[in-house]
Amino acid sequence: MNKEYFFIELKLYLKPLPEEEQIIIINKYEQLFQEKTEEGLSEYDITTSLPTPKMIATTIFKELGVPFNTPHQTNDDWVEISQEDNSTDIPYTEYDLPQSKMSHLFQLVGLFFLNFCFMFWFIFTVAILIASAWLVVATFILSPLIGLYMIGVAATSYAWFQFFVSLVLLGIGLIGFVIGIPITKGALKLFSIYGKWNMRIVRGVA
Numbered sequence: 001m002n003k004e005y006f007f008i009e010l011k012l013y014l015k016p017l018p019e020e021e022q023i024i025i026i027n028k029y030e031q032l033f034q035e036k037t038e039e040g041l042s043e044y045d046i047t048t049s050l051p052t053p054k055m056i057a058t059t060i061f062k063e064l065g066v067p068f069n070t071p072h073q074t075n076d077d078w079v080e081i082s083q084e085d086n087s088t089d090i091p092y093t094e095y096d097l098p099q100s101k102m103s104h105l106f107q108l109v110g111l112f113f114l115n116f117c118f119m120f121w122f123i124f125t126v127a128i129l130i131a132s133a134w135l136v137v138a139t140f141i142l143s144p145l146i147g148l149y150m151i152g153v154a155a156t157s158y159a160w161f162q163f164f165v166s167l168v169l170l171g172i173g174l175i176g177f178v179i180g181i182p183i184t185k186g187a188l189k190l191f192s193i194y195g196k197w198n199m200r201i202v203r204g205v206a
Contacts, residue, residue: 014057040193
């Protein structure tokens with residue numbers, strides 16, 4: 001079952017509920033699909049990991065104390081396809097058709113050139129920039145220690161000037177620390193998603 005069919009069937013089962021509640025439930029599962037997609041899962045992987053739309057609707061109706069009646073037909077002539085017997089179902093999704101060996105080979109070759117000619121150097125450059133930025137941030141944060149050391153060695157006006165400059169650098173370093181955390185987390189998340197996509201290509205399930 002793909003995403004489109006999942007939501008068509010879920011909306012069909014939720015029709016007896018008020019429109020506001022339907023929107024809340026649909027938005028909840030739309031967000032869930034988005035999160036799972038960002039993790040590298042296909043639509044078929046997501047739908048198979050979730051309860052069926054009928055099971056979801058049954059649980060919601062039970063929690064609300066509303067009798068659940070299976071819809072068989074709506075005004076737009078949508079006819080329900082029963083999925084109670086999952087043992088004989090053949091899951092359909094246009095995104096997960098079996099791949100030929102030749103198609104998979106072309107994907108692997110394309111992936112190799114993409115990574116070798118572009119992505120490897122891009123990720124390497126970004127990683128170096130992030131590591132360098134954190135090194136600078138750490139140096140700025142620790143700079144007052146050097147200023148205190150200079151004052152301890154010789155409490156000259158120049159040493160005090162260095163200490164005040166180090167305090168300014170400390171402030172800049174703390175700002176860089178606050179900014180750097182979300183940037184680093186975002187970069188790591190993107191690298192993780194790209195790595196999972198590569199693994200899906202290698203396994204031939206993308």
